[in-house]
Amino acid sequence: MKFIEDNYIFTDNAAQIKLDEVSNLLRQSHWAKNRPTEIIAKTIETSLCFSIYHNDMQIGFARVVSDYAVYSLILDVIIDEKYRGKGLGKKLIEFINNHPSIIDTSKVLWTKYAQEFYLKCGFKEEDCYKFMFNRH
Numbered sequence: 001m002k003f004i005e006d007n008y009i010f011t012d013n014a015a016q017i018k019l020d021e022v023s024n025l026l027r028q029s030h031w032a033k034n035r036p037t038e039i040i041a042k043t044i045e046t047s048l049c050f051s052i053y054h055n056d057m058q059i060g061f062a063r064v065v066s067d068y069a070v071y072s073l074i075l076d077v078i079i080d081e082k083y084r085g086k087g088l089g090k091k092l093i094e095f096i097n098n099h100p101s102i103i104d105t106s107k108v109l110w111t112k113y114a115q116e117f118y119l120k121c122g123f124k125e126e127d128c129y130k131f132m133f134n135r136h
Contacts, residue, residue, distance in 0.1 A: 001095075001099060001100070003095070005091065007054060007055070008052055008053070008054050008059075008088065008091075009052065009053040009054075010050070010051075010052055010060075010091065010092065010095050011050070011051055011053070012048065012049065012050055012051075012095075012099060013051075014044060014049045016051060016053070017044055017049060017051055017058070017061075018058045019037060019040065019041055019044070020037070021057065021058040022040060022044070022051075022058060022061050023035075023037045023040050025058070025059075025060075025061050025078045025079075025080055026040060026061075026076060026078060028078065028080070028081055029076075029078055030112070030113070031076075031112070032076060043063060043075075043076070044063065046065070047063035047064060047065055047075070048063065048064040048065075048066060048099070048101065048102065049061070049062070049063045049064075050062045050063070050064070050092060050095060050096055050099075052079070052088055052091075052092060054083065059079065059080040059082075059083045059088070060078065060079045060080065060083070060088055060089070060092055061076060061077075061078050062074060062075070062076055062077040062078070062092055062093075062096060063075050063076050064096060064099075064102060066101075066102050066105060067105075068101055068102060068105065069105065070105055070106065071105055071106050071108060072102040072105040072106070072107050072108070073107075073108050073109065074093075074096060074107055074108070074109040075109070077089065077092065077093070077109075079092070089117065090117075090120065090121055093118075093121040094121070097121075097122070107123070109123070110131060
């Protein structure tokens with residue numbers, strides 16, 4: 001799937017992903033700034049990935065882990081710092097939410113600092129769920 005808007009290319013074509021550029025993008029984040037490139041490559045292999053390109057440079061990325069029936073977990077949503085504030089993040093989330101392979105699944109995510117952004121994208125906080133984590 002692919003669409004172009006204002007010279008920005010949005011695509012789910014994993015073959016076009018530029019691993020070094022995704023690694024650089026994730027280094028701008030608080031959650032993956034120290035994630036090794038080899039681990040990023042593994043996450044790309046095992047996820048449904050979404051990218052934004054501008055002038056052949058990858059400036060946005062997100063990935064989804066899904067059972068393709070009930071739930072889809074949205075992860076690693078990032079827009080290059082130089083391109084923020086242009087509505088690209090919202091368009092990326094819309095692209096993900098409307099992707100044919102996961103359109104009928106419940107999209108879930110967690111965020112530490114971007115609650116307002118995701119609320120504007122149609123997400124709601126669910127008080128009835130307790131977020132739990134098990135890290136080895």
